[in-house]
Amino acid sequence: MAPVLVGSSLKTYFSHARTRTWVEAVAGTARTHPAITGGLAELFVMPQFPSIPAALELGLPSGLRVGAQDLGTEDEGAFTGEVSGRVLAELGCTLVEVGHAERRAMFGETEEVVAAKTTAALRNGLTPVLCVGEPQRGRPAEAVAEVLGQIDSALAPAREQGLEGPVVVAYEPVWAIGAPEPAGADHIRSVAAALRRSVAPDPMLPGRVIYGGSAGPGLWPTIADSVDGMFLGRFAHDPAAVARILDEVLDVADREPR
Numbered sequence: 001m002a003p004v005l006v007g008s009s010l011k012t013y014f015s016h017a018r019t020r021t022w023v024e025a026v027a028g029t030a031r032t033h034p035a036i037t038g039g040l041a042e043l044f045v046m047p048q049f050p051s052i053p054a055a056l057e058l059g060l061p062s063g064l065r066v067g068a069q070d071l072g073t074e075d076e077g078a079f080t081g082e083v084s085g086r087v088l089a090e091l092g093c094t095l096v097e098v099g100h101a102e103r104r105a106m107f108g109e110t111e112e113v114v115a116a117k118t119t120a121a122l123r124n125g126l127t128p129v130l131c132v133g134e135p136q137r138g139r140p141a142e143a144v145a146e147v148l149g150q151i152d153s154a155l156a157p158a159r160e161q162g163l164e165g166p167v168v169v170a171y172e173p174v175w176a177i178g179a180p181e182p183a184g185a186d187h188i189r190s191v192a193a194a195l196r197r198s199v200a201p202d203p204m205l206p207g208r209v210i211y212g213g214s215a216g217p218g219l220w221p222t223i224a225d226s227v228d229g230m231f232l233g234r235f236a237h238d239p240a241a242v243a244r245i246l247d248e249v250l251d252v253a254d255r256e257p258r
């Protein structure tokens with residue numbers, strides 16, 4: 001069984017100094033926590049672009065993976081202001097977030113753009129953390145239909161080009177992002193289990209499914225049987241929350257080995 005993937009996007013919340021402090025604290029946890037040292041879980045962080053080199057320097061030696069929150073669709077050329085997947089990979093990033101709900105809603109990212117960015121990630125050997133989710137609260141079956149459509153659309157060009165590589169599907173119901181609490185455990189489990197059945201067996205682009213949307217301590221034990229990890233936002237701003245989640249990963253593993 002692959003390790004539980006626990007990661008956080010710092011969005012645009014932290015200063016560079018606070019990012020450094022956060023990464024140092026979480027790297028300390030990564031060095032000592034039995035869930036990490038025992039191979040039950042792996043951690044990643046996605047800071048703002050300018051903080052990536054510092055996060056790599058402070059986090060990588062402790063096994064903390066570092067990714068970016070976005071990338072451009074092109075690898076090089078006259079694309080002022082873009083950040084290419086090629087440079088992210090050159091720096092040492094291994095993951096990159098694609099298609100977060102905030103980028104879709106606030107920065108006009110269409111399904112075509114999300115697909116082009118997913119392709120750019122895979123082309124550069126980066127694991128896309130492909131963010132998908134239904135906009136409105138509804139029944140799990142409706143969410144599954146909607147989200148599978150988003151995943152198929154995002155992966156279509158990569159499939160056509162025969163690209164290979166693991167994919168992380170971040171299931172983030174849009175209505176649960178920035179909310180007081182996550183989606184209900186039954187909803188998450190139903191949707192994630194269906195997504196997993198669909199994406200995990202792909203021979204070229206095997207997918208793991210993690211949950212995001214107001215995730216934090218307390219959630220993992222209620223969804224662990226149906227998801228491969230969690231994508232954290234605000235409720236990981238205190239680095240101690242990451243350690244508490246790893247405690248829960250350990251407890252669940254002791255109770256029901258994966």
Ligand SMILES: O=C(CO)COP(=O)(O)O
Pocket residue numbers: 009100172176177178179212213214215231232233234235
């Ligand atoms: O968008 C998220 C992770 O990508 C979740 O953010 P919040 O947990 O702060 O709602």
